[in-house]
Amino acid sequence: MTGKFSKYLKNKKPILKQLISLLTQKYQYVSILATDVSGVRIQVDKSTTIVQPSAITESGFVIKVFNGIVYSEYSVNEIEEKNILAIIETVDRLAKQKTSVPHVNVQQLHEDPLTQVFIRKNKGKVLATDQIISILKSYVNDTIAFSPLVVNANAIIETTEISKMFLSKDKDLEQYYTWSNPRSFVLVRKDSNTKYAYDGFGINSIEKGLAELQASMIKTAKLAIELLDSTTPKPGIYDIITDSSITGLIAHEAFGHGVEMDMFVRQRSRAQSYMNQRVASPLLSMHDGADATFSVASYFFDDDGVIAKDTKIIDKGILVSGISDALSALQLGTSPTGNGRRESYKRKAYSRMTNTFFESGSSKLEDMIKSIEYGYMISTTNNGMEDPKNWGIQCTAHYGREIKNGEFTGKIVSPVVMSGYVIDLLNSISAISKDFKVIGSGSCGKGYKEWVRVSDGGPCLKAKVKIG
């Protein structure tokens, strides 16, 4: 980690400004997003060690222009004095593409002038690769020694530093920030019964992240061993308590995707017609925003150059706002919320979630558990899927613990696949705990593509769901 904004991007700034100036002579709107994201993923298990670039490593530029009809973007990873004319030619060719399909009625993006530099560094020591390998190896050895049932253990850390620059006629923004994701995965076997467990979290300190991973490894091993006795749940309707991970998954899949306002532009979201109406229990309030809490998606400005915000989506059960990228907000006549995100500079910006969560409530978790006659406490996100137009929902948890007459019975089920109708689920929420945790280790696709890093979470919820 360098601990500072990319020197490469700094050096490119004059030529990027020159390019903007040249393109502005032809186009109503011109901007350039420049990215330099680097990181390392170190994975150690009992037999091998892998050191490779972080999955989000990238460096390149998105040149965006508006010719009065359509927006066009050219993604390229080399901009130099000698190819600047070739770049302009490519942009011109792209913007002049003939199409037999009519164009949308869209106006020019307007931006308020802003020049600002944002910096957020890794906290604590930055360890060298050999030091990290040695620490991870010791965790793997300790986890394998923990029980003869442990077949293999993986200790992983991914560290990333992000430099992004957004330039246009009116904007000159730079941001530098860091993030780390420690992860554990443990495989256990008894006779021919094999099970696994995993854990992951996000943190802005390599040193602290590695320290916390040690406990996470043993916790994961204990859970994997417990899961050797797991069964699959009998399909049915159950009262459940969700942990923060599953609460976040529900927030994300139930109303997160549905209020991504590029879905409104495409008439793909039922939420659009429910604005200012009740969609959930009055106990429930929900937020999203890169500035809503501190986690993996806490940037300073988005890939459209819009400053990060905290957007309240649901206020006491009433749907009050969506989240948007700049182009969608322009088409809808609303203000962008700082949610324009790209998988990388090679992809388009869409309205995307950042840090999504339900606000905490006033109930005690132990009282919520006591109130369950028969059901499960559901934990650890596996995956989920949105259905923004028809409000179907599917959320898969890694496991659930059986509760009978307000007590845990010791029985464990895995996996737990919850499904149903979003409104039924959200209206079934009858208690919300005081706890609050946001887990910054996830990724989210839009449909089945466009992966970006997100966090989600909140308190524990009591709800009624279909488990199939």
Next chain:
Amino acid sequence: MIKQIIKGLQANPAVTDWLINEVKTISDQAFYVLQKIETTRTVATCEYSVTVYHQYTDQGKAYLGSSSFAITHKISKSELAKKIDEAVFAASFIKNKAYDLVTGLKKQSWKEKTDIIEPFVMIDQIATTFFGESSSNIRFNSLEVFFTQTSSHIINSRGVDLKKTLNKFDVEAIPSFDGDKQNVELYKYFTYKTLDFDTIKADAINALKDVCSRYNAEPIKEINKVDVILSDKDAGEFFDNLISDFSFAGIYKQNTDKKIGDSVQKDVKGDLLTVGYTLSSKANAFDNDGVIVKPVKVIENGILVNYYGGNQYAQYLNMKPTGNMSTVSVPKGKTAIDKMRKKPHLEIVALSGIQIDIYSGYIGGEVRLALYYDGKDYHPVSGFSFSGSIDACLSNIVLSKEMTNRITYQGPKYIKLPTMELL
């Protein structure tokens, strides 16, 4: 750039071997909103992944450490030297059991044939084909069309020098139905290696037909158990999950306790399975280590017969690498779909996402659209989930004679799984 990287690697005495993967991507993309064009994009990038190997011995044992880094733009000689130094330093702490890199004797290259000169003209034709099938209230509310050409060039210090160029069109289509009682949509994703506009038109028509069915779909009532028919992508995912642990890496890391010769299916009353991997196209001829890939049968007639995968773990198991491939291959079955459809069943059209956990033996998913056949009539149904046991599926699975040929799956278009629970 490749010459500069090789020079830098050769200048560092601690680098015992190296591998460079150059990837050039050219892509043209168009984004349509409510059947009107909103955004056009072009991508032109060239990136490098460099892996540095450091061979050493410690207490008489041979190790091969490796570390990779990315080069995402032109860098200076000194910046490259620094990256190589850092990588070889990291590699010197990695105690992976020694293995040999893939060796190459001659330069080889493969290129998928394409007659695409102006991708945007083709993108426009694809969009108009989709939109040509729609009406005012049954249409594609969102359509994204991507043409992507990817050229990979792999070179290593042991003579490997391989090139391949692959092309494809991807279409993400959201067919939507705005009706009096409700508005509904489905998610569709198509990949075309070549452009056959009859096929594209049929895909557009079927997508719109499916969304009409979703509009008319009702919840399924009073049916607790039924045979389920999966098709295409869902069938491919089922087989992919089935063999995912039988890679060389999976076996070496003991992800499974199964070994060659073990039975994967028990008490078989349905079809015996033969499942493997194959090349998605002839030009997709090598993997990221430079292994020339070969189709492999992993399961044959219900028995685990081969492991598969890349160079490093194949050598750890004293086996020959097959190369990493991602196209699942299954031979055609014996039963025609018409015969499969004779008894009451549920034919899945769209799921939220198929959920398969091999370790728990769970298969299921939330059904967005299915056709339920009660023995007399078909009924579009939606808004429920199905689940069952993978072991029971494997005992009774039936494969169709009809085949599908997708980038990720070449095999029976339909598979019938017995008595799934519905909720």
